[in-house]
Amino acid sequence: MLQRFAIYYAPDVTDTLWDRASVWLGRDAAATTFFEGAVAGLDRSRLLNLTQSAARYGFHATIKPPMALAEGRSAEGLEAALAEAAREMAPVPLGRLRLAFIGDFLALVPAEDDPALAGFAAGVVEAFEPFRAPLGERERAERAAAGLTPRQQELLAAYGYPYVLDEFRFHMTLTDRLAEEDRDEVLAAARTWFGPVLERDMVLDRLVLFHEPKRGAPFRRLADYGLGRP
Template sequence: MNFRRYAIYHLPGGDLGAFGAAWLGWDVRAGTTPSRPDVPGLPGDAAAMTAPPMRYGFHATIKAPFRLAEGHEAADVIRRAEMICDHLAPFALPLELRCDHGFVALRPVVQPPELMALEQALVTRLDDLRAPLTPAEYERRKPDALPGKARAHLDHWGYPWVLDLFNYHLTLSSNMPADRAQDLRLALTPALAALIAQPMPVTDIALVGEDEEGRFHHIADVPLRG
């Protein structure tokens, strides 16, 4: 399959990963559209509430989608990521279900140093494999509306919310009014309670690719071996 962009994700595994893929309606690993779970009390249609994030799948972005620099291929990204992850240790994230800025998402209770080291290493040490943003890609990020530090990151790294501005999140909805997002959070709480009762292990990252329809597909896992 030909991919127009690549990204580094963390893809939750186990029952949590399966639920998230089914809830969003797209399984990045399998490249399939699983049946959505029956969640009582939803404040609307599940497909409509998850339409924008569906094509990305249930994931946390570690390095945002990018086009490959000329002369490089996906195998180069995998090799470089393996070199990086050979020196980074697995860890676990206690998660909570939250509403922030109109989005419902699972977020860490705290972001441990191991998570920050993983993100920083992959953002900075893979960046020479990234093609520069086109003018259209740059303008899509609305640079004039960004805070100064975020715009500086966009200029340097091709994405604003990295390094000191990075926040791990597993998105579960599109943007919606705050009261509706709160209703969705309440409806999802019983379904997710057992799945996040224990900290979620982070033992690997994944290279994913975006197809011509805008959906992302799993390409390779890279384990944390440190």
Template structure:
């Protein structure tokens, strides 16, 4: 079994609903979502979203990992619940849709240090629940494309893009041919509308689970952060 700790908006959040319509799958229920997308035929849209559909709409905080045989999923769930109760929520002032490594994703309009710190906290706090990388894992990781820091991250923390290599993003497509990029960008912005540029409140994470290799990830449990208290004004 593989697990991951992802940010995901609540099930009734308009952004989450729009993302489930775009990716054609609701990670909360696993249900297929049928929704017409203007500007793409069904086969092209299905191909374009195949990779992010399997993982579900999310922002990675701790990337997928094999659960250590020393722990049960319930122990990880309980630890995550306790951890999240101590964390204040974070609000990203604005998001935007941009290309990242030949794919499109939602990213913060400007870097947010507290969001990077939050991801680093999850990476370190929950690494005890991760089975260590094996030589076979490393061989499958296409390590030739990593710099030295990324390789060390992969070996030590299970993923190359952690700490100073981390960039928060919520993937919307698989790789796109350069000739199609402008058209897909237009279709995405039309589908998401103002939601793509609105503030994004990060007040929870979800424990995602992949029950068997190559199966879709789904939400196993949600864990709320501590609500921010209003400051008293004299």
């Protein structure tokens, strides 16, 4: 099956938020390390069941969604283009993050919306669109069956993903879909676990290339590209 690449934001691997999120998910996507033990009162086996998909993707905020490479494009070419583009981009303030539900998922989101963030993400989506292979019919049908709005259907057809441009919302996913009876307990545990590292302003200071070697395999954090750095 085809490999895929994604352009994400993630904190530096030395950042406490990266460490805490990796332990929460049970997996460090950079070091391919796995974690045992309970987290903030949640048994590890239960937490793993609630975070299987989130852990597979690794802790991140999606900027350019996972994509197979278009014919004639290579991983080396993508890396070179990403390095060049990042040098020309300025960091984007995120402010403080907070815990919030996006539908049935628990995530970290900016405490205040900033149009500059959506504009930044749209620019990355457009800039790297030439690297994206078109979706296969099966993938398109699976996405289209997910109850998308007409606008999201348009974006899916144009960009292979329904939540870009005006449908984009910056978020760093912490769980899979949660049943109603799990939400309060998981949210309380997340507040305990993440609270100490959410009392500071964050900056989107890098783009990070993630790689899925084959469909369904865990994504790995390949390389960081600092914004505005020579």
